[in-house]
Amino acid sequence: MPDRCGASDASAVYPITNRNVSDKSSSTQKGASDSGASTTVSREQLIDALNEDLSREYQAIIAYVVYSQAIKGAQYMNIAAELEKHAAEELKHALIIAKQIDYLGGDIGVQPKPVKTSDKVEDMLRFDLSNEEETIRNYRERVRQCEALGEYAIAEHIREILLNEQEHLTDLATALGEDPPNLSQPRKR
Numbered sequence: 241m242p243d244r245c246g247a248s249d250a251s252a253v254y255p256i257t258n259r260n261v262s263d264k265s266s267s268t269q270k271g272a273s274d275s276g277a278s279t280t281v282s283r284e285q286l287i288d289a290l291n292e293d294l295s296r297e298y299q300a301i302i303a304y305v306v307y308s309q310a311i312k313g314a315q316y317m318n319i320a321a322e323l324e325k326h327a328a329e330e331l332k333h334a335l336i337i338a339k340q341i342d343y344l345g346g347d348i349g350v351q352p353k354p355v356k357t358s359d360k361v362e363d364m365l366r367f368d369l370s371n372e373e374e375t376i377r378n379y380r381e382r383v384r385q386c387e388a389l390g391e392y393a394i395a396e397h398i399r400e401i402l403l404n405e406q407e408h409l410t411d412l413a414t415a416l417g418e419d420p421p422n423l424s425q426p427r428k429r
Contacts, residue, residue, distance in 0.1 A: 279384045279385055279388050280385070280388040280389075281388070281389065283345075283389065286344060286386065286391070287341055287344050287345070287346030289385065290337055290340055290341050290344070290346070290382070291341060291348070293337050293375075293378060294334060294337045294341065294348070295353045296353050296371065296375050297330050297331075297333045297334035297337060298352030299371065300326070300327075300372075301327055301330045301331055301334065301352075302355045303355045303356075303364075303368060304323045304324070304326045304327035304330060304368070305327045306355065306357065307320075307323050307365075307368065308320050308321075308326075308327060311361050312361075316361055319411070319415040322411055322415075323368075326408050326411070329404050329408070333401045336397050336400075337401075362416065365412055365415055365416050368412050369412040369416065369421075372405055372408050372412060373409065376402065376406060376423055379401060379405065380423075382395075382398050383395045383399060386398065409421070
């Protein structure tokens, strides 16, 4: 029997759709951001963006579960255990984002972003580091968008998620023997 999101078989691919929302106005006002994207968005555009964030959280859950179990060697046991914790935290993030999508009147997406795999531990950690960078940049933009719409509570939830994501970024950079990347600068293209 299909659930509220229209899913009847977890292995199938489902499009992300939105319920009819009351604010479908489009804004042309631009704001400063990491990506140069519009800071002011409609409610529907925010739902779509949050579904993109949710697909990244699903990706992170899968990646952290796989990597935490695939990493072998005594020198990596601490980071493997840390990745298991990250998987649980990413699940909490996914639940928070899903609740916000529902609150806004949207349909909750079910499709993860693709997960990169490798037999090399350093590659796995770099994949995670790159994903965390993208996630942090997107959540920073989402905070600005939520505030522009007057959705301050959603912005606060995302700020709390950002705290965890930045810790994940630091953990991964440290495991790679690097300083965390400077995400205050615009993306290099």
